[in-house]
Amino acid sequence: MKDTVVEVIKLRKAYGDLVAVDDISFNVEKGEIFGLLGPNGAGKTTTFECLEGLRKLDGGSFNLMGKSPNYNYNNLRNLIGVQLQTSGLPDSMRVDEAMNFFSAYHNVSSRYDLLERLGLKEKMDTQYQTLSTGLKRRLSLALALTHNPPILFLDEPTAGLDVQSRVELHNMMKELQESGTTILLATHDMAEAEKMATRVAILLQGKIIIIGTPREVTATGAGLTKISVRVEGSSLSKPNIKFPDVAQYLSKDEYKIYFSTNPGKTVSSIIEYISKQKDNLIDLRVERPSLEDRFLEITNTKAKK
Amino acid sequence: MKAFKNHFIFEFKTGIRDKNLLLLNYLFPLGLYIMLGFLMKNINPGFIEIIIPSMVVISILISTILGLPDPLVKSREAGIFRxxxxNGVPATSIVIIPPLTTIMHMIVVAIIIIPTAFTMFEAPLPQNWLYFILIFLLTAFISAGLGVLIGVASSSSRATILWSQLIFLPSMIIGGFFIPQNLLPDILKKIGLLLPSTHAINLFRYYSYNQSIGYNPLWSLVILFISGILSFGLAIYLFNWDNQNKTRRGHPAFAFFTIIPLIIGAIFLP
Incomplete structure (x- = not known):
């Protein structure tokens, strides 16, 4: 039986004439990492801020852990942890003070272990104003996790993080997911969403265009498989070469890239052709469409309309 | 309680760590006190008679009216309140704790001013210490209330400077520190009564230094107290968590309600 943790029903938010979030509905189940994807201005942050209680809804409703926070949000304060995209702490607040400060308001003990885990142990005495962007985001994440919330909102969590911190954050997200924490993730990073999210929703101009697992989302597109080929000679550079079931073709650096609706047939034809031309195959890669490809397909189609 | 204590300690430390606040809480008031003390000792001995309450009130004005509003606006703009x-920090804590810690800094400044004024400038000590302390707290209460109200109602740092100076500069000129109120022309006397500092200095003169002020000092007590309550009440009511969110409970112009008792005082007091 599904255990719905976040239930959003026809949520609407407008700023004057601009409808930022337009009657969107979705559910998030316990232990899911739910990715909210979209270009800038799609409504991701506004959706999150409505669910976090930072903005008043203009329509619709939502439930967190089966309770509607519209009337008494304070009751649900300890149920959510939030890493805001743009938030700050007082310039002169030290890392350890920030931990003590917010832990006390959540009525829990200070979680120095989180600071250590996120590489902030050596920075305990450092004031917020002197932390790098990456360290500020790590601190923000540590503070969001202080009270062990069952629902975690992460808005662009890896922006400004180095590779190591990014890997550490992803490992942490997986651990949290395994322990039953539900994570709502807003991101521009399609690779991150594809790797981390159980399900994703693509938001465009305030509306959800598509929702499902990353595999489901990519499968609903044109379904073109990308075949990248590099040969020693110039056999593939000859004009008017045609391979079966190729819908699109492009040349990039030393590679010829074919988008095929039937990759098996296309690949065997390419290999046969190269062999006949007495050329040598150096590299051949077959990639299924990524979430990024699908995302670009959706946004481009929408833009053309 | 632990959260309140942590918040209070942090804000108190900020009043010293932050260079701007350090300047407004300590360096500017104490520097001005030393300068005025030496300057006025020879050219205006009348000021030395009330240098203790005057400098205490001026210090309160500097740290509250000039010092409190800007950090509130900047915190709102920087997303700190978000x-x-x-994380569950209540609006009342944000509105109440900075004034409380500022009052603590003011107590430290007053503790420095009182003995040094007595020894360095031969200033008379208050004749009634209990009244002195109570009037000090009342003055700090109304000034801190006005400070947070300016911070809450102002849309930007520039606006806070405008409103703060609108109170601070007239207070310095016609607030009764350098020129006794009874020597001012009638119109300036009336304008002076719109300023909390005038009522404060009158109360100090009457209750702590046994000087006549020409009207029943209870009126000044009532005016300051009601204005203080209104200031804090309106600051909590008008508090806004962030600049991007246009939803707020009342128009910032409601802040002007806080000066109603002062206007009534200016109309009816001699």
């Missing part, structure tokens, strides 16, 4: 909101 972080506070999602």
């Amino acid at each position: 972080s506070y909101k999602i």
